[in-house]
Amino acid sequence: MSQSVDRxxxxxxxxxxxxxxxxxxxxxxxxxxxxxxRLLRTLEEHGFVHRxxxxxYRLGGRLLSLAHRALEEIDVRQVAAPYLASxxxxxxxxxQLAVLQDGEVLYLDELAGRGSPARPSRIGRRAPATGTAIGRVLLAGLPDGEAGPEALSAELAAVRRQGWAAESAEHREAVTCVAAPVAGSGGRTIAACAISAPADRVAPVELARLLPELLCTAExxxxAYGGSPTPRWCENRCGARPAARASRT
Structure with a gap:
């Protein structure tokens, strides 16, 4: 490690x-x-220190934000696990459960349903954000100006309005998928969950009928994570109890 970095x-x-x-x-x-x-001024310029x-000098907002995001990405899988299983x-x-990392979709969890054909798990794998429903949901949750290509702006705005996204050719494969956002503190999208199936076995319109189940689970x-979504779909499908949020202390 260099001396400057160490200091x-x-x-x-x-x-x-x-x-x-x-x-x-x-x-x-x-x-x-x-x-x-000199070191403090450099750290201050990058938001890691505040004068x-x-x-x-105290810790800056950039460092706290990065730490918060890291914690969210680590424990959201554990919080989501029972709801995804249900x-x-x-x-x-x-x-599936995924987050956006370095502009790509990173799959944190995946559970195959009883009727799903055997295939390699996507856990730990990455995928282009623009080529997946779950990726577009994650991009739509970014602040204005950070969502990526301008050509996608209208599509992402539509995803933001309706609260979900659909895709009939995930990763250029014959896979259909619907995805919805998971909200963290302040309503910010921290992850997304999805239902997917082979397009030759499940038509997109059939998968779309499961949207209420998916939206219920996402909310x-x-x-459970401590976020504050607007409950629209939780009608006892997934056992959610909005009044009893998980403690994250």
Missing amino acids: ALTILGSLGDGPVTLEQAATRIGVHKSTAL QSDRR LSERCGHTV AVSL
Whole structure:
């Protein structure tokens, strides 16, 4: 590890105990104040450090945001697991959970339904976001200006309005799919869940009939995770109890 990176990480670690002055930061990494100032200014430019009005430095919003997103991606699979299992049992098709990572879909979980043909699991695999229903749901949940190609803007706006997406040729394969977002704190899309099936066995219109089940599950996962979706579909299909949210302390 380079000396500068080591010093920057040491400063960030020390800020976990609370704000520090320039002198304190320099002392903790054993350098002159001018060196510490250069490091702090660089970290501040990237949002990892914030300089307060009293001239002390604290952890910046960028670092807290990244940490929050990392935690969400790690534990959303555990929170969603029982709801996905129930959905798979009820619909008999393959159900999936995915997040958006580095502009691609990353599959966190997949359960094959009782009527699903055997195929390799997608868990841990990546896929183009624009070529999948679950990817378009995730892109539609991004803030304005971050969703990707301008050509997709109208389509993503439609996905955002209706609250789901459908695809009849996932990954250029004969797979049909419907997907819906999972909301985290502040209503932000943190993941998406989907139902998929071979197009030669299940017509898109048949899969679309399962949308109420899928939307119910997505909102149940959101509520269990501590998010705040607008309950539209949870009518005891998935056992959701909006008044009893999971604690994440």
